[in-house]
Amino acid sequence: MRRYALCLLASWALAAPPIVIRNANVLTVTKGRYQGSILVRDGKIVEAGPKVTIPPDAQVIEAGGQYVMPGIVDPHSHIATESVNEGSVSVSSMVSVEDVLDPEDIAIYRALAGGVTTIAVMHGSANAVGGQCTVIKLRWGRDARGLLFEGAPPILKFAMGENPKRRGSLPSLLPGVTVQPRYPATRMGVEDVMRQAFLEARAYREEWRRYEEKRQRGEPAIPPRRDLRLEPLVEVLEGRRLAHVHCYRADEILAVLRLSQEFNFRIPALIHVLEGYKVAREIAAAGAGASTFTDWWAYKVEAYDAIPYNAALMVRKGVLVSLNSDSAELMRHMNQEAAKTIKYGGLSEDEALALITINPARQLGVDKRVGSIEPGKDADLVFFDRHPLSNYAKVLRVMIEGQIYFDRDRDMSRRAELEARKKALLERAREREKKQAPARRRPA
Amino acid sequence: MRELFVCLVCVASLAAADNTFLLRGATIHPVSGPEIRDGMLLVKDGVIAEVGTKVAVPRGVRVIEARGLHVYPGLIDSGTQLGLAEISSVRETVDTTEIGDFNPQLRAIIAVHPASEHIPVTRANGITTAVTLPSGGIISGQGALIHLDGWTWEQMQVQAPVCMVLQFPVIQTRQERPGARGPRPFSEAKRDYERRLQQLREFFEQARRYQKAKLAGSPEFRTDARMEAMLPVLEGKLPVLVHAVRERAIREAIAFAESQKIRLVLAEAREAWKVADLLKQKNIPVILGPTLELPLEEDDPYDKAYTLPAELHRAGVKFAFASFSTSFARNLPYQAAMAVAFGLPYEEALKALTLYPAQIWGVSDKLGSIEKGKWADLIVTDGDPLETRTQIKRVFIQGREVDLSNKHLRLYEIYSRRP
Numbered sequence: 091m092r093r094y095a096l097c098l099l100a101s102w103a104l105a106a107p108p109i110v111i112r113n114a115n116v117l118t119v120t121k122g123r124y125q126g127s128i129l130v131r132d133g134k135i136v137e138a139g140p141k142v143t144i145p146p147d148a149q150v151i152e153a154g155g156q157y158v159m160p161g162i163v164d165p166h167s168h169i170a171t172e173s174v175n176e177g178s179v180s181v182s183s184m185v186s187v188e189d190v191l192d193p194e195d196i197a198i199y200r201a202l203a204g205g206v207t208t209i210a211v212m213h214g215s216a217n218a219v220g221g222q223c224t225v226i227k228l229r230w231g232r233d234a235r236g237l238l239f240e241g242a243p244p245i246l247k248f249a250m251g252e253n254p255k256r257r258g259s260l261p262s263l264l265p266g267v268t269v270q271p272r273y274p275a276t277r278m279g280v281e282d283v284m285r286q287a288f289l290e291a292r293a294y295r296e297e298w299r300r301y302e303e304k305r306q307r308g309e310p311a312i313p314p315r316r317d318l319r320l321e322p323l324v325e326v327l328e329g330r331r332l333a334h335v336h337c338y339r340a341d342e343i344l345a346v347l348r349l350s351q352e353f354n355f356r357i358p359a360l361i362h363v364l365e366g367y368k369v370a371r372e373i374a375a376a377g378a379g380a381s382t383f384t385d386w387w388a389y390k391v392e393a394y395d396a397i398p399y400n401a402a403l404m405v406r407k408g409v410l411v412s413l414n415s416d417s418a419e420l421m422r423h424m425n426q427e428a429a430k431t432i433k434y435g436g437l438s439e440d441e442a443l444a445l446i447t448i449n450p451a452r453q454l455g456v457d458k459r460v461g462s463i464e465p466g467k468d469a470d471l472v473f474f475d476r477h478p479l480s481n482y483a484k485v486l487r488v489m490i491e492g493q494i495y496f497d498r499d500r501d502m503s504r505r506a507e508l509e510a511r512k513k514a515l516l517e518r519a520r521e522r523e524k525k526q527a528p529a530r531r532r533p534a
Numbered sequence: 535m536r537e538l539f540v541c542l543v544c545v546a547s548l549a550a551a552d553n554t555f556l557l558r559g560a561t562i563h564p565v566s567g568p569e570i571r572d573g574m575l576l577v578k579d580g581v582i583a584e585v586g587t588k589v590a591v592p593r594g595v596r597v598i599e600a601r602g603l604h605v606y607p608g609l610i611d612s613g614t615q616l617g618l619a620e621i622s623s624v625r626e627t628v629d630t631t632e633i634g635d636f637n638p639q640l641r642a643i644i645a646v647h648p649a650s651e652h653i654p655v656t657r658a659n660g661i662t663t664a665v666t667l668p669s670g671g672i673i674s675g676q677g678a679l680i681h682l683d684g685w686t687w688e689q690m691q692v693q694a695p696v697c698m699v700l701q702f703p704v705i706q707t708r709q710e711r712p713g714a715r716g717p718r719p720f721s722e723a724k725r726d727y728e729r730r731l732q733q734l735r736e737f738f739e740q741a742r743r744y745q746k747a748k749l750a751g752s753p754e755f756r757t758d759a760r761m762e763a764m765l766p767v768l769e770g771k772l773p774v775l776v777h778a779v780r781e782r783a784i785r786e787a788i789a790f791a792e793s794q795k796i797r798l799v800l801a802e803a804r805e806a807w808k809v810a811d812l813l814k815q816k817n818i819p820v821i822l823g824p825t826l827e828l829p830l831e832e833d834d835p836y837d838k839a840y841t842l843p844a845e846l847h848r849a850g851v852k853f854a855f856a857s858f859s860t861s862f863a864r865n866l867p868y869q870a871a872m873a874v875a876f877g878l879p880y881e882e883a884l885k886a887l888t889l890y891p892a893q894i895w896g897v898s899d900k901l902g903s904i905e906k907g908k909w910a911d912l913i914v915t916d917g918d919p920l921e922t923r924t925q926i927k928r929v930f931i932q933g934r935e936v937d938l939s940n941k942h943l944r945l946y947e948i949y950s951r952r953p
Contacts (some may be wrong), residue, residue: 200829294821327906366947367951371952385864386861387861387942388620388621388860389622390622390624391623391624394621398943399942403949403950419826419828421827434946479923481875482875483875484875508833
């Protein structure tokens, strides 16, 4: 049945006419800026340039000088999920955000309306080794499976610093209520939890290797018991799962870099990494990436040395940098966040836009599909009425794989109708209540 | 002795020279009137003496060339915790919220920490004046209007108190008690709300009785700090800044203010659009919370927070922008910019950062626009201060040039040099 539905969907996609976007100010991010057109076929960008082929059956979108940029990629958010933290244990790598995706979270639509098309839905930072995370496209209206970014590498969340050690030194909040503290309580302990977990994972991998060897030699062998907690860590060790590490202070950043070198895995994204600018050289040398806020600071001690120049400084020292929102609100104007890296640290327009498009796409391992306007990539496009690095810019339309998922005109024109429907529903509910009220009062 | 006198004169005249200057060549945006291209602005002893295309220039006056740049009045943030809170998660550094429900005697001004790192960070983006507010309980205390410069809080003080802060009681099922799980029953929340409302009325009645007793000059009269603090409120001299987010609280706050004959300024009134006509009719100003904010309700339009300022403007309601923050106060101009993107006329946005707050707080004789006789609170920029990409080049507070260096710039410079 599902296969049949897929076939139907596929044939519908094939049947969709090509789209030509005309008279646009195109910000490709990777190949500069041009005035012209984009040809989209089967959800992919086919041509992009001042002049493109216009197929006779093409649907033409007249952009009228609007700015078109690639869909914004937010590499760290907690929307579209029923739960964020499995904080009862210090190693929770067996849980997965993918199992609890919520495709009806209104935050998806609101983020779309801010030009975001791809996000990583992340486990929280309550523990040293957090849960599995997943990359989705904001295909609003589709079910949880329909949101998944097909082929995006899975992610495992790690966390350093204040958050993972908080449960280790819980104050007694209420008289008479004792809370069992959870190891670790220090930055030393956080690193130790990670190292222990990787040592276990390494031993577990070795068990499987020995088993496979025996089996291949035709010797009798009993397979090891599967360990769902260690499997994701093995995937990190083997480069099949991306390690994203929440961190703030320079010391912990360095500690986790050294740990990754000890166990020979790469960290595509140090997350938040507010003191990254202090150890940018080391981050670059380790080949790690960094995903930061632009100007959040002073909300906790480890954020007291945060500076809005962080992104620019790390870029200048050769780190692959992105911006992330971590917030359903902030993610609605990541273009304005990018503009701050021009103000603070003097990045160029393309460098600033890369922080919210191609760079996060690279950190998520999906840069072959999204993050720039180039032939062969997904037609994930955002239309702005002005240059997106202006604070006055408004998102007018958002397209994912050639399909419009947000249209401001349509949104506005439907408001009165939705308001009327809501009113009617409330009225009906009230009527029903009136009818049922006397009945309810009668004793049972 | 005479030498000493001469020296003193020297110091005095130097100080005077410091806040006396001619700024010329820039486009001046007075806010109260049309822009002046290639303008001249004469500042004498920290006060704007002349402004125009051609002004009489005293001999020997210090000249500041600002060709190609723009001059605006310093921006005003009408709601912050600047100076009262440093690191929000560290209790020891936060002095905003006192124990107890009725604390009108508390004065924010005396707890303003002049060395707070937030102050130079905020003013570096063109914000020269801020209202700093206590919070918590029902009557939280007295807000202060401060300059973001000064060795002591006395030097920073522009007007204190500038308002009495009141958190209007609401029915709240969400529990803020630590360790509390899940919401409490509605009936319980409603009882609690009614009790708090009753307490509020009684507190005002008590204050009125105190006022009467004081006037009567009874020999048994005892001075009470809490009641004394209420007198300017009862006399209508001190406005009450009432936090009321939703329609119900806003309407009740208006009714309460009328019954008590107090001057009302609404804060964070996110559903003010539902009562805009009433606000206009009663001439009640609103201090807006952040524009860059999620809608209140799940089924509100996605841009509800963005369009609120434009909706209030169309209804004729006077408002000012505020960050209600410390670490995000520097982003105040971008709250206004988003409102412009969603329909607020640009001139109005600029006024809601300068002239309107000055009027709402009763200091428009000194602040809020570039006009003769007002304080020289000025920012010099390379463009529109509402755009993130614009750089703030110089800042003057009462004619004194203010250092734009701050913790962030210092760390940037230090680590830029790291080999």
